[in-house]
Amino acid sequence: MDNLKEYLIEKGKKAQLAARVLSTLDTDSKNKVLHAMAKALENNMNSIIEANLMDMKNGEEKGLSRAMLDRLLINEKRILDMSEGLRQVSELPDPIGEITKMWKRPNGITIGQKRVPLGVIGIIYEARPNVTVDAAALCLKSGNAVILRGGSEAINTNKVVANILSNACKECGLPEGTVQLIETTDREAVNMMLKLNEYIDVLIPRGGKGLIQTVVKNATVPVIETGVGNCHVFVDESANLKMAEDIIINAKVQRPAVCNAMESLLIHQNVAEKFLPIIATSLSKLGVEVRVCGEGKKIIVSSTKDEEILKHIVDATDADWDTEFLDLILSVKVVPSLDEALDHIYKHGTKHSESIITENYSNSQRFLNEVDAAAVYVNASTRFTDGFEYGFGAEIGISTQKLHARGPMGLEQLTTTKYIVYGNGQIRK
Amino acid sequence: MDNLKEYLIEKGKKAQLAARVLSTLDTDSKNKVLHAMAKALENNMNSIIEANLMDMKNGEEKGLSRAMLDRLLINEKRILDMSEGLRQVSELPDPIGEITKMWKRPNGITIGQKRVPLGVIGIIYEARPNVTVDAAALCLKSGNAVILRGGSEAINTNKVVANILSNACKECGLPEGTVQLIETTDREAVNMMLKLNEYIDVLIPRGGKGLIQTVVKNATVPVIETGVGNCHVFVDESANLKMAEDIIINAKVQRPAVCNAMESLLIHQNVAEKFLPIIATSLSKLGVEVRVCGEGKKIIVSSTKDEEILKHIVDATDADWDTEFLDLILSVKVVPSLDEALDHIYKHGTKHSESIITENYSNSQRFLNEVDAAAVYVNASTRFTDGFEYGFGAEIGISTQKLHARGPMGLEQLTTTKYIVYGNGQIRK
Numbered sequence: 040m041d042n043l044k045e046y047l048i049e050k051g052k053k054a055q056l057a058a059r060v061l062s063t064l065d066t067d068s069k070n071k072v073l074h075a076m077a078k079a080l081e082n083n084m085n086s087i088i089e090a091n092l093m094d095m096k097n098g099e100e101k102g103l104s105r106a107m108l109d110r111l112l113i114n115e116k117r118i119l120d121m122s123e124g125l126r127q128v129s130e131l132p133d134p135i136g137e138i139t140k141m142w143k144r145p146n147g148i149t150i151g152q153k154r155v156p157l158g159v160i161g162i163i164y165e166a167r168p169n170v171t172v173d174a175a176a177l178c179l180k181s182g183n184a185v186i187l188r189g190g191s192e193a194i195n196t197n198k199v200v201a202n203i204l205s206n207a208c209k210e211c212g213l214p215e216g217t218v219q220l221i222e223t224t225d226r227e228a229v230n231m232m233l234k235l236n237e238y239i240d241v242l243i244p245r246g247g248k249g250l251i252q253t254v255v256k257n258a259t260v261p262v263i264e265t266g267v268g269n270c271h272v273f274v275d276e277s278a279n280l281k282m283a284e285d286i287i288i289n290a291k292v293q294r295p296a297v298c299n300a301m302e303s304l305l306i307h308q309n310v311a312e313k314f315l316p317i318i319a320t321s322l323s324k325l326g327v328e329v330r331v332c333g334e335g336k337k338i339i340v341s342s343t344k345d346e347e348i349l350k351h352i353v354d355a356t357d358a359d360w361d362t363e364f365l366d367l368i369l370s371v372k373v374v375p376s377l378d379e380a381l382d383h384i385y386k387h388g389t390k391h392s393e394s395i396i397t398e399n400y401s402n403s404q405r406f407l408n409e410v411d412a413a414a415v416y417v418n419a420s421t422r423f424t425d426g427f428e429y430g431f432g433a434e435i436g437i438s439t440q441k442l443h444a445r446g447p448m449g450l451e452q453l454t455t456t457k458y459i460v461y462g463n464g465q466i467r468k
Numbered sequence: 469m470d471n472l473k474e475y476l477i478e479k480g481k482k483a484q485l486a487a488r489v490l491s492t493l494d495t496d497s498k499n500k501v502l503h504a505m506a507k508a509l510e511n512n513m514n515s516i517i518e519a520n521l522m523d524m525k526n527g528e529e530k531g532l533s534r535a536m537l538d539r540l541l542i543n544e545k546r547i548l549d550m551s552e553g554l555r556q557v558s559e560l561p562d563p564i565g566e567i568t569k570m571w572k573r574p575n576g577i578t579i580g581q582k583r584v585p586l587g588v589i590g591i592i593y594e595a596r597p598n599v600t601v602d603a604a605a606l607c608l609k610s611g612n613a614v615i616l617r618g619g620s621e622a623i624n625t626n627k628v629v630a631n632i633l634s635n636a637c638k639e640c641g642l643p644e645g646t647v648q649l650i651e652t653t654d655r656e657a658v659n660m661m662l663k664l665n666e667y668i669d670v671l672i673p674r675g676g677k678g679l680i681q682t683v684v685k686n687a688t689v690p691v692i693e694t695g696v697g698n699c700h701v702f703v704d705e706s707a708n709l710k711m712a713e714d715i716i717i718n719a720k721v722q723r724p725a726v727c728n729a730m731e732s733l734l735i736h737q738n739v740a741e742k743f744l745p746i747i748a749t750s751l752s753k754l755g756v757e758v759r760v761c762g763e764g765k766k767i768i769v770s771s772t773k774d775e776e777i778l779k780h781i782v783d784a785t786d787a788d789w790d791t792e793f794l795d796l797i798l799s800v801k802v803v804p805s806l807d808e809a810l811d812h813i814y815k816h817g818t819k820h821s822e823s824i825i826t827e828n829y830s831n832s833q834r835f836l837n838e839v840d841a842a843a844v845y846v847n848a849s850t851r852f853t854d855g856f857e858y859g860f861g862a863e864i865g866i867s868t869q870k871l872h873a874r875g876p877m878g879l880e881q882l883t884t885t886k887y888i889v890y891g892n893g894q895i896r897k
Contacts, residue, residue, distance in 0.1 A: 059814065059840070062838075062840065063837055063838060142859065144857070144858070144859055148848050148852060150858055150859075155840070157870050157871075158840070158870060236684070240870050240871075241870065241871060255665070255688060256688050257688075259684060259685050259686075261690070261691070261869060261870075261871045262690070263871070279893070282892075282893040285893065285895055286893065286895055288895075289895035289896055290895075293895075293896055385488065407888045408492055409491075409492060411488070411491065411584070411587070411886070412886060413886060413887065414886065414887040414888075414889060415886060415887070415888050415889065416889045416891060417889065417890055417891060418890075418891040418892050418893055418894075419577050419889055419890075419891025419892075419893070419894045419895075420891075420894065420895045420896050422895070422896035423577060423889065423894070423896055424887075428573070428896065429573070429579055429887070430571065430573055430579075440690060441586050441587060441669050441670065441690075441884040442586075442669075442670055442690040442692070442871060442872040442884070443871040443872040445884050445885055445886060445887075446885075446886070446887050455870040455871070455874050456874055456875075457840070457841060457842060457843065457844060457874060457875070458842065458843040458844070458853075458858070458874075458875050459836045459843075459844050460843060460844065460845045460846070460848055460852065461846055461847075461848075462845060462846060462847040462848025462849075463711075463847050463848075464708070464711040464714065464715065464847055464848070465847075465848045465849065465852070466714055466715055466717075466718035466719075466722075466848075466849045466851070467718055467722055467849050467851035467852055467857065
């Protein structure tokens with residue numbers, strides 16, 4: 040593309056015009072568009088699947104991993120899931136227009152804080168084409184225009200899908216800047232998007248660590264950082280060990296590739312002798328590689344001669360404490376006290392999700408108070424850090440930064456507020 | 469300074485350690501420190517004034533403007549104001565620890581959203597040394613560690629003041645990283661601070677447009693943008709013209725150099741003939757230069773032959789509509805309708821503070837709904853956009869961005885939240 044900069048500014052301008060219209064659109068109208076989008080996806084299944092076949096073919100030729108190809112794949116079932124997703128978003132309460140508080144000042148002015156859209160949101164994501172639909176739906180429902188930049192692997196699918204959504208918007212009378220896709224795979228487009236302060240209010244990157252760091256380090260547009268989770272579970276000396284085992288297995292094995300999966304297990308030394316053999320056995324049976332500290336290894340090795348278990352037991356290296364494996368690998372450390380557990384989490388955690396398993400009241404409170412993370416758990420799996428599990432009905436990502444939104448982000452996190460002030464002639468003294 | 473980078477990282481590390489302690493400090497302890505700080509300032513008046521004399525002398529030699537020198541000046545009265553400010557902050561409610569909501573999910577986990585400090589806040593500001601005290605007080609009360617970087621003009625004063633505050637913290641048993649000043653005037657220190665993501669959670673620049681743009685454009689640490697206000701007042705055709713006159717004079721003249729002062733006046737054409745001569749007379753008598761559109765000029769010129777008035781009337785240029793004068797200058801435009809007023813504000817406003825003067829219900833509601841700004845007023849002066857006027861009891865600045873905080877920022881805006889989750893063994897299905 041010759042005039043990439045102009046192309047992006049053009050998109051930015053259209054998005055701003057659309058945002059102005061969307062900001063005052065009533066809920067019924069937005070829901071009508073969501074239903075029209077759903078219908079349009081269903082009516083155009085063949086063209087989506089055809090485009091996706093091209094992406095799949097290219098992906099296979101490029102040697103994408105099976106996991107990657109699976110994320111890329113669109114079939115009839117997945118299209119129906121996407122259109123169902125659109126209809127679900129239409130059922131969610133509209134956050135826009137809520138007056139979160141209102142008060143009167145001594146001079147008689149009445150000040151209200153009103154929830155309004157952010158404006159134009161830029162979403163930068165990787166291989167999964169369903170993000171195109173999800174992001175469009177959530178931005179529309181929250182009154183925002185969206186500029187989408189998907190991964191090059193999914194470019195053909197994304198083009199067709201974005202076009203279908205955009206046409207549905209137009210047919211419902213919405214401006215063409217409502218949902219837009221950057222239709223080039225030129226990486227320079229991302230770099231430019233990161234600095235489009237005049238046209239984009241917020242950027243949300245969704246994807247792996249590399250993508251997120253590129254955005255955070257280079258964007259001048261405000262960013263909501265999502266993602267990396269080096270999550271810990273600490274088994275306190277007073278833990279119910281059966282509960283600890285269930286939670287650890289759930290947090291590690293149920294879906295190891297996601298950011299709220301557990302990556303590191305800390306065990307109080309007073310229960311290590313009893314609990315480590317149990318949990319090492321369970322985990323190794325589930326195919327989990329256990330990278331364990333010296334003290335822990337001694338305990339495990341002296342407890343069993345079963346080669347099937349022992350082959351899963353590996354010496355932990357220093358780097359393991361800082362690694363988000365996103366795989367069936369777990370680092371395990373024996374710690375002498377809650378204090379040491381808190382210190383370890385302070386040093387190695389990524390402030391995503393942390394859990395303590397304990398029956399001790401004071402320790403539970405200390406953990407909740409002292410761990411600095413988006414979500415802190417007592418006696419529950421870290422896997423709950425999720426917009427749906429929290430009851431938000433949707434999720435655009437999990438924020439791991441402290442500004443604006445922290446933890447799972449639903450529709451409300453795609454809004455800002457403005458103050459509306461009713462006076463009758465007041466001037467400042 | 470040879471090892472500037474190391475120097476900054478050292479400050480960052482100390483700040484992080486302090487932040488960990490401050491995050492769990494109870495309100496009484498924080499208030500005790502604020503009182504100790506106030507006392508310490510009063511006990512060290514002479515050394516502050518001595519250091520300030522050096523800054524004043526350097527400033528005069530450098531040829532700083534009178535306004536700048538006035539902002540730089542510290543005398544006994546101003547020290548007492550600062551210590552009084554510290555005591556006032558101790559009276560404010562502590563935002564930390566509030567559970568903003570708490571709910572139970574069908575699986576039995578109870579999720580609470582708890583207000584917690586941001587962590588380490590970096591404040592970058594210009595000539596006024598009282599910001600050193602204000603910022604330290606607000607950050608401490610909200611449980612944050614602060615790294616201050618003041619203007620080079622005030623370096624001697626800031627060093628002494630920051631040292632007094634920091635010693636007061638130490639004497640109360642707080643870590644030395646609680647309040648820290650960057651003690652070099654090397655500009656490179658600012659550039660490094662902007663990229664200290666590992667140690668600083670949020671940057672807040674306070675100062676002129678140049679400073680703020682430097683921070684926004686170069687920081688990789690999340691920034692809260694404060695400042696620029698090209699604020700409008702629109703006099704609708706149904707306006708109470710006496711009220712309009714009072715509000716316009718207040719918004720323009722009461723303190724022209726601040727961001728919530730009015731910079732541009734829009735007048736509905738149906739009242740222009742009647743109102744423009746009145747307001748032009750009032751403003752010119754107060755020394756305001758009126759930069760007016762062609763239509764408006766005709767009206768004024770044909771209404772008076774008074775040279776005292778006419779010498780204040782100037783032709784507006786296109787650039788005037790986008791200029792934040794921060795002075796006794798006002799751009800004035802006659803518009804044919806509310807729609808045109810809204811369009812003008814959309815094109816030229818900076819989303820800070822906008823006001824409509826009207827007696828028409830529907831127009832008031834349209835203005836409140838359709839103007840995208842931090843604060844939108846009906847029949848009141850734009851000058852009210854201020855933390856104290858809004859009843860927050862404090863102000864760290866006025867955010868003009870949409871992420872995290874918008875409008876006047878008090879203690880609450882220096883916090884984030886974390887989710888605390890009480891379970892009894894729940895795992896994700």
